[in-house]
Amino acid sequence: DVKVTQSSRYLVKRTGEKVFxxxxxxxxxxxxxxxxxxxxxxxxxxxxxYDVKMKEKGDIxxxxxxxxxxxxxxxxxxxxxxxxxxxxxxxxxxxxxxAYNEQFxxxxxxxxxx
Amino acid sequence: xQSVTQPDIHITVSEGASLELRCNYSYGATPYLFWxxxxxxxxxxxxxxxxxGDTLVQGIKxxxxxxxxxxxxxxxxxPSVHWSDAAEYFCAVGDNNAGNxxxxxxxxxxxVKP
Numbered sequence: 274d275v276k277v278t279q280s281s282r283y284l285v286k287r288t289g290e291k292v293f294x295x296x297x298x299x300x301x302x303x304x305x306x307x308x309x310x311x312x313x314x315x316x317x318x319x320x321x322x323y324d325v326k327m328k329e330k331g332d333i334x335x336x337x338x339x340x341x342x343x344x345x346x347x348x349x350x351x352x353x354x355x356x357x358x359x360x361x362x363x364x365x366x367x368x369x370x371x372a373y374n375e376q377f378x379x380x381x382x383x384x385x386x387x
Numbered sequence: 388x389q390s391v392t393q394p395d396i397h398i399t400v401s402e403g404a405s406l407e408l409r410c411n412y413s414y415g416a417t418p419y420l421f422w423x424x425x426x427x428x429x430x431x432x433x434x435x436x437x438x439x440g441d442t443l444v445q446g447i448k449x450x451x452x453x454x455x456x457x458x459x460x461x462x463x464x465x466p467s468v469h470w471s472d473a474a475e476y477f478c479a480v481g482d483n484n485a486g487n488x489x490x491x492x493x494x495x496x497x498x499v500k501p
Contacts, residue, residue: 277430304487313396315477315491316431323487331488363430372481373419373438376489378430 276300277379279364285385292351294382296364303368305347306331306376307339310361322347323370354386389414389480391492399498400468408463408495410478419481420461421489422452426474434476437461448472473499 280295298305304323308316308331318331320339328339336358340348347366351358361383365376390413400406412418419438423431435446442454452463461478478492 308491313493315391315393315493316479316489317491318488321488365431367487370483370487372483372487372489373436374487375433375436376431376487378423378432380428380430 277364277366277377279362279379279382281382282380283383283385285387286351286354287387288355290351290354290386292354292384292386294349294351294362294364294384296347296349296366296379297345298347298364298366298377299345300366300368300377301344302366302377303344303370304366304376305341306365306367307337307347307349308363308365309333310363310381316363319349354384356386358384359386360384389418389482389490391478391480391490393476393478393492393495395495396493397496397498399500401500402470403467406463406465406468406472406497408476408478408497410461410463410492411459412461412478412480413459414480414482417456419483420452420454421479421481422446422450422461422463423477423479423491424448424474425477425494431477434463468497468499470499470501473497 306321307319322341364379422434479489
């Protein structure tokens with residue numbers, strides 16, 4: 274069965290801290306994505322990666338960076354967390370080169386920045 | 388740039404009643420269209436998708452959606468709602484010209500009355 278796991282379900286950090294959100298998929302998918310989900314705004318794409326060590330900016334990359342050193346793992350990094358980064362973060366993965374291929378989602382990490 | 392609008396933020400229906408969730412998109416060419424569902428505390432799960440062919444698409448859990456090019460719509464329907472359908476529903480459009488990116492609508496939260 275397809276599986277995307279995220280390292281934490283809930284996380285509380287302080288302003289200015291460096292935060293790492295980890296995502297692992299076991300499906301050998303080429304593509305991995307990080308979204309943030311906010312009420313009324315749906316999901317907005319932060320970054321995505323279509324291969325190891327490759328990354329592309331999404332719609333809202335400011336304040337975030339990513340790392341993909343291995344095919345199965347995609348990390349989202351908040352270099353200096355701010356309160357406006359309090360949100361739900363969802364990771365997803367998909368196979369191949371077509372946008373028609375299903376994205377499989379992890380359960381999400383709810384991050385609170387105090 | 389593509390965009391997706393879900394006009395209804397909240398919808399409440401009685402169990403056993405029919406359901407229609409609205410989705411309008413803006414996209415220059417023939418889009419890839421998706422409906423995802425997010426149950427409480429869960430990641431997103433694909434209900435159905437459309438690219439070409441029959442404009443009425445069947446999905447999982449008894450859902451269907453109809454693509455209407457003239458109205459730029461892809462509305463989700465179910466003839467008889469069950470209490471377990473209470474969730475948040477997201478419409479999305481995909482674009483091969485922008486990698487495998489999806490653009491999501493703001494979501495519609497469905498509540499089911501007994």
